[in-house]
Amino acid sequence: MxxxxxxxxxxxxYKLLWVDPACKIExxxxxxxxxxxxxxxxxxxxxxxxxxxxxxxxxxxxxxxxxxxxxxxxxxxxxxxxxxxxxxxxxxxxxxxxxxxxxxxxxxxxxxxxxxxxxxxxxxxxxxxxxxxxxxxxxxxxxxxxxxxxxxxxxxxxxxxxxxxxxxxxxxxxxxxxxxxxxxxxxxxxxxxxxxxxxxxxxxxxxxxxxxxxxxxxxxxxxxxxxxxxxxxxxxxxxxxxxxxxxxxxxxxxxxxxxxxxxxxxxxxxxxxxxxxxxxxxxxxxxxxxxxxxxxxxxxxxxxxxxxxxxxxxxxxxxTLLGDPLPPLTNxxxxxxxxxxxxxxxxxxxxxxxxxxxxxxxxxxxxxxxxxxxxxxxxNKDEAEVWEEQKSPEEKIWPEPPKRVSPRVCSAVVLPDGVVCPDACERLSSSEDLGPHLLTLKKDFLKDADDSAVTALSRVFSLIDKMKNNEIRNGLALVGDAAMTMTCVVQHVAAEVDSRVFLVCVGNGNIPGHIIEDGKTLVVQISGEDTEEQGSKYYVPVCLKKGCTDTSGFAQAMFSLLLPLGYQHNPSLVLLVRMPGSGVCDIMWQQLTALLQSFAQGHTLVLLQEDDKACVGPTASILLGNPAPPLGQLPASLKEDAEAVERLRSRLQADWNLLLATAPENG
Ligand code: X5A
Ligand code: ZN
The missing domain is CATH 3.40.800.20 (Histone deacetylase domain)
Structure with missing residues (x-):
């Protein structure tokens, strides 16, 4: 369609047929x-x-x-x-x-x-x-x-x-x-x-x-x-x-x-x-x-x-209506x-x-x-403002928006044999899709891992390479250990100059400290675990009382935290991870996946764990550019969850001022 x-x-x-300064612009x-x-x-x-x-x-x-x-x-x-x-x-x-x-x-x-x-x-x-x-x-x-x-x-x-x-x-x-x-x-x-x-x-x-x-x-x-x-x-x-x-x-x-x-x-x-x-x-x-x-x-x-x-x-x-990737917004x-x-x-x-x-x-x-x-x-206008007003807005110049090029392939997937997904996705399964990372991987990370895990990770790295070269827009991988893959991916990407990762992790699980402290990776974790006191500028743990099952609390976190943070971080890659047993419903997950397409020119890598097979179809649909289904009219969120999101906003808005929604006193 x-x-x-x-x-x-x-x-x-039709046009203006007489002199009228108020109408001459139309x-x-x-x-x-x-x-x-x-x-x-x-x-x-x-x-x-x-x-x-x-x-x-x-x-x-x-x-x-x-x-x-x-x-x-x-x-x-x-x-x-x-x-x-x-x-x-x-x-x-x-x-x-x-x-x-x-x-x-x-x-x-x-x-x-x-x-x-x-x-x-x-x-x-x-x-x-x-x-x-x-x-x-x-x-x-x-x-x-x-x-x-x-x-x-x-x-x-x-x-x-x-x-x-x-x-x-x-x-x-x-x-x-x-x-x-x-x-x-x-x-x-x-x-x-x-x-x-x-x-x-x-x-x-x-x-x-x-x-x-x-x-x-x-x-x-x-x-x-x-x-x-x-x-x-x-x-x-x-x-x-x-x-x-x-x-x-x-x-x-x-x-x-x-x-x-x-x-x-x-x-x-x-x-x-x-x-x-x-x-x-x-x-x-x-x-x-x-x-x-x-x-x-x-x-x-x-x-x-x-x-x-x-x-x-x-x-x-x-x-945008046609579905092309979004331009990055800077400044x-x-x-x-x-x-x-x-x-x-x-x-x-x-x-x-x-x-x-x-x-x-x-x-x-x-x-x-x-x-x-x-x-x-x-x-209370300051001098700069007065001067700004005298400048004719006509004199304003701005660069023409850069061309928005759609990669030849929209979505590529790394899936174990036998797991089905939409035909429109390109499957990485041949030996050349293993990419150049296999040997380093064996040496560096995965000495003890089994061959299929190494193969899968190597293909995931190759998804990232293809995104970097704009050969594919986004990627989806179903892996044996989502947490381990996430850690390897963040390390791999952070090694590049000028790379910034926006890691969105849904569900419980430990995020290793060393991937957060690099200043390039911004982590938002939405879970049911009480991890709030460990937060920092680059680690935003959103703790919902009933975990990710609370749709309204989750939605609130998406609009008032995730979106502003993502926009301000301006990542070159979005890494979206669904931990096993996260409890997030499919529709919420689809809305989240969709909204994250605003960043990094649509370069999103989604990691699912093997037992989440049922989620491959719904995720792929969004990555291919279909709209997410509606969440329904949202009820009030739990008071505790709304307050938790507000507390996080208050804590973070000094560092991330797109989170602000109120004027400081006596400004
Ligand atoms: C449609 C629209 C503007 C009218 C301005 C009159 N109308 N001063 O932009
Ligand atoms: Zn107007």
Missing amino acids: GTALIYDEEMTK VPERLTVSHGALVRNGLTDRCICLPVREAVDAEILLVHSEEYLEAVKQTPHMTLEDLKEFTLQYGDVYFHPNIYHCAKLAVGSALQLVDSVLMGKVKNGMALVRPPGHHSMRSAANGFCVFNNVAIAAQYAKQKYGVKRILIVDWDIHHGQGVQYCFEDDPSVLYFSWHRYEHQKFWPNLKDSDYDIVGKGEGAGFNINVPWNKVGMENSDYLSVFCHVLLPIAYEFCPDLVLVCAGFDSAIGDLEGEMCATPDIFAHLTYLLMNLAEGKLCAVLEGGYNLTSLAQSVCQTVQ LTGPCRSTLESLQCVRAAHRQHWSCLRHAVDLPTFEISTIRIKSSGEE
Whole structure:
């Protein structure tokens, strides 16, 4: 099953016909340049290109009023003067004789995408559309938007397919107030938006965009606003909001469908957003959502006005939907203070609605508004910030994201004879797959080991070599002694210059001290053993009361510990080990395996112990790029486990500041 791309040149056939500084950035080239970049990078050829269609009245009326639709219907027949006059009743939007036609195509594109994903014709997709949608309201055009493409798509999915829960992620730099208003009291649609806010000084200047607007009535908790109160936010800021707010809540919600208001004015170089996140961040944002809803993800273009940044960001998004390995993110320095304030406020505002936040520490609930006032004035801007603001964001330059090359082989396996696994995996079993390590191994490690163990280890080393040479993306080995193999692998890799290993060990078992102290290997062990007091910067033992069987505690450790640590360590190899009798359920294991693909360009080596044969299939499926099955709506985790994870975060955040989710006092 492939990735859909929906685009039609017709949607470039309207433009601003008079002078309006607020609207001059919304140009037809936004689409031609984005599509052109997809063509140039060979991505259109890899997508299933689907035709657009016009939405019909009944579909538009799922969200908009009859009066508004009738009014917009008149615009193709209006004179230039009439159009100008008509435009005046709305904010920051323009009309053109052909915009009604394009707006129907934009809605229709979103619906075509939802249809093809929900009918199982494709696994995911993106629609490149104009006009955008997320600002338009029941009876008003706004912010370049005529009809609310994504809101209509969500109502359509509910009505036509009976979809029970929909997550809308709005990563555009503006608040999609139109989407918020549409679903404010609806608990079946979880709306998440981050947006440039600057304490209400930034357009659309609404109180409704602040973190304390969480939804109404039945829908309380199902609206998440993350205000950016400073410009210049970086990759770290975006990732920390995903790790500490969106992902925990999204997994607890467990959507059946994910819709993305995919605006790219949140990327570097955009004059509207003035942010500094690079286009490759969208590869990661996209991927982090692809294991929700069994991978059913529909991205619909919203904003994005720097044509270079926009085109690169669109390519990153589509390439991720297609399943290519993720680009490494470097320079993750942790979130800035303003982000920490926002995180703290959002988490406090939502803690009564989501059990994943219930045990979060240090969240004042009544002093929040003072944080806002305290840090809002010009007076506490330092000189560097003032200078930074004078620089035009246009002057910002950034390197083009590096090419993301898929190795010829995705997954290679080392399995004992007779153990089956999917055909798509390449099996290492010939004598040449033994690699050059056999003799050294015999000499160094395994004097007393039996031949089959030496052979297996030698093949595991050869998996690592092939990953290093980018001949394979990932590897899976079923071995007689997972703990021993793990130790040998870490030593082998750490011997290389510039190598960094992220070792994730699930289940009980002793991790030898000498592999932790090398400063290259970061170890996270999730188990039921009480080993907490032995922790260090590079050894993070997560001890869960009921071991790995506690799904909610495990999930919390994944988002708030593993992901931030992995991103900040930026490993060249992920080593994922499943100790015998770990008690982790298959689905949790698959989710973990999937999320770890964010690192090391997908270079993951999974070690299973021989008696875990049944796990080969589920693991291989994830390594081959299939989405992990949903965990189900998560219950509250054990208080002790939530607290254990929080304690670890507190202990480690001085060394790993992507773990931070609260602002230090008097900063
Ligand atoms: C879709 C979108 C932005 C409108 C900005 C008006 N709209 N100042 O990005
Ligand atoms: Zn925008």
